[in-house]
Amino acid sequence: MPLSRQLRDKLLTFHCPYCGHALVRNGAWYMATSRFKCRGCKLDVPLGYADKMVLFDKHARLIEKG
Secondary structure (H helix, E strand, O other): OOOOHHHOOOEEEEEOOOOOOEEEEEHHHHHHOOEEEOOOOOOEEEOOHHHHHHHHHHHHHHHHHO
8 A cells, every 4th residue: 555645745743662752744754764863862763664654544544534
């Protein structure tokens, strides 16, 4: 299942699995990255396709609810 192109320009929030720090970026950024350095705990956080699917699905559901 591909990631929703409708969310490319929307701000999505991902919470670091290590410290919970919120990272807010547009969907296109999440589509292009595979890892990032958390500003909260300073750890290198992998962002795999399964993580992206959960993130995009969560935000798509929020948009559907209105």
